[in-house]
Amino acid sequence: MSTKTILITGGAGFIGSHVVRRFVVQYPDYNIVNLDVLTYAGNLENLRDIEGKPNYTFIKADIRNQSEIVKILHEYRISDIIHLAAESHVDRSIANPNAFVETNVMGTVFLMNAFKDLKTSGVFFHISTDEVYGSLGETGYFTESTAYDPRSPYSASKASSDHFVRAYGNSYGLNFLISNCSNNYGPNQFPEKLIPLVINNIQYRKALPIYGDGQYTRDWLYVEDHAEAIDVIFHKGKHGETYNIGGDNELKNIELVRAICAEMDVRLSREKGSSEELITYVKDRPGHDRRYAIDSSKLKNELGWKPQHDFSEGIKLTIDWYLENSRWLAHVTSGEYQTYYEEQYLKR
Numbered sequence: 001m002s003t004k005t006i007l008i009t010g011g012a013g014f015i016g017s018h019v020v021r022r023f024v025v026q027y028p029d030y031n032i033v034n035l036d037v038l039t040y041a042g043n044l045e046n047l048r049d050i051e052g053k054p055n056y057t058f059i060k061a062d063i064r065n066q067s068e069i070v071k072i073l074h075e076y077r078i079s080d081i082i083h084l085a086a087e088s089h090v091d092r093s094i095a096n097p098n099a100f101v102e103t104n105v106m107g108t109v110f111l112m113n114a115f116k117d118l119k120t121s122g123v124f125f126h127i128s129t130d131e132v133y134g135s136l137g138e139t140g141y142f143t144e145s146t147a148y149d150p151r152s153p154y155s156a157s158k159a160s161s162d163h164f165v166r167a168y169g170n171s172y173g174l175n176f177l178i179s180n181c182s183n184n185y186g187p188n189q190f191p192e193k194l195i196p197l198v199i200n201n202i203q204y205r206k207a208l209p210i211y212g213d214g215q216y217t218r219d220w221l222y223v224e225d226h227a228e229a230i231d232v233i234f235h236k237g238k239h240g241e242t243y244n245i246g247g248d249n250e251l252k253n254i255e256l257v258r259a260i261c262a263e264m265d266v267r268l269s270r271e272k273g274s275s276e277e278l279i280t281y282v283k284d285r286p287g288h289d290r291r292y293a294i295d296s297s298k299l300k301n302e303l304g305w306k307p308q309h310d311f312s313e314g315i316k317l318t319i320d321w322y323l324e325n326s327r328w329l330a331h332v333t334s335g336e337y338q339t340y341y342e343e344q345y346l347k348r
């Protein structure tokens with residue numbers, strides 16, 4: 001008898017696929033329902049290895065469709081939700097903010113409407129970002145009580161959805177959890193994001209674009225450590241609370257790119273320094289946040305989580321994965337991954 005039926009939204013995306021795998025494999029008593037509309041960022045090839053597991057179901061659906069979501073939550077008797085589905089790329093949010101409001105804000109509200117009407121004792125766990133806190137100077141850290149100051153349409157949409165989650169907790173008694181995490185990296189990340197883009201471009205000797213002066217600072221967390229933190233918060237977190245998640249790996253973008261270049265020279269047996277020659281400074285992103293740094297001591301002290309990978313180890317694992325999975329990358333860059341759902345699911 002299963003103890004929980006957990007809906008994980010956005011499970012075909014980068015972080016979501018690691019969370020889905022972790023829950024499916026580590027909790028065979030749970031039923032895991034992965035709901036994802038498969039935008040350009042959704043790739044079911046990420047979950048090829050677990051798609052035959054008896055406690056795993058995939059549903060192609062859109063969180064912007066309220067009536068469909070209500071139906072699915074009832075049909076599958078969902079007990080809990082871990083909500084990752086989102087539009088997630090800052091540059092895309094500057095080009096097309098409406099999509100971010102529709103999915104990240106409206107989609108979250110639609111999911112909560114459906115969930116609160118189920119009247120389960122389970123939890124709505126909203127996965128958010130440290131970008132809601134704005135930008136830091138040279139010093140200081142974001143804590144859970146830092147005032148929100150979102151500065152891009154992406155972070156404004158995530159901040160808005162965080163507010164709605166807390167408001168639903170207050171107004172409707174919804175059991176909720178929120179986590180705000182720093183930048184993730186690792187296997188299966190769509191190559192529009194900095195780390196996979198740099199690895200891919202070095203391989204093909206293409207330019208490595210660096211915004212502005214390259215001094216933008218981010219904290220980096222290995223994606224499996226994020227999935228573990230989500231597991232810990234889901235099981236041990238206090239309902240109604242927020243937890244910051246960080247990797248204690250603060251790096252300036254230029255330092256990060258140089259570190260990848262050095263590692264790639266070794267892996268590809270190229271002359272030392274040859275990858276760095278590909279670095280090209282490009283026009284800055286408008287309103288680019290200078291520094292993010294996160295204090296995750298609440299999560300560490302209260303729930304006992306800490307990251308298992310430091311950056312030097314995590315980046316080696318990541319580079320290994322991209323070099324060993326050239327087929328995955330080729331499918332993503334050619335667009336072939338978008339036919340996987342039709343080929344594998346619709347013909348069954």
Ligand SMILES: NC(=O)c1ccc[n+]([C@@H]2O[C@H](COP(=O)([O-])OP(=O)(O)OC[C@H]3O[C@@H](n4cnc5c(N)ncnc54)[C@H](O)[C@@H]3O)[C@@H](O)[C@H]2O)c1
Binds near residue numbers: 036064083085127129
């Ligand atoms: N990537 C990071 O560094 C990072 C850091 C902190 C928090 N987050 C948050 O974690 C979550 C996942 O991020 P990611 O990097 O894995 O994103 P991603 O873009 O790789 O994946 C998002 C997934 O959501 C799905 N999706 C998008 N719109 C949908 C809709 N309307 N209905 C159903 N599914 C939809 C996509 O198909 C995709 O599979 C997001 O909520 C993001 O804000 C990401």
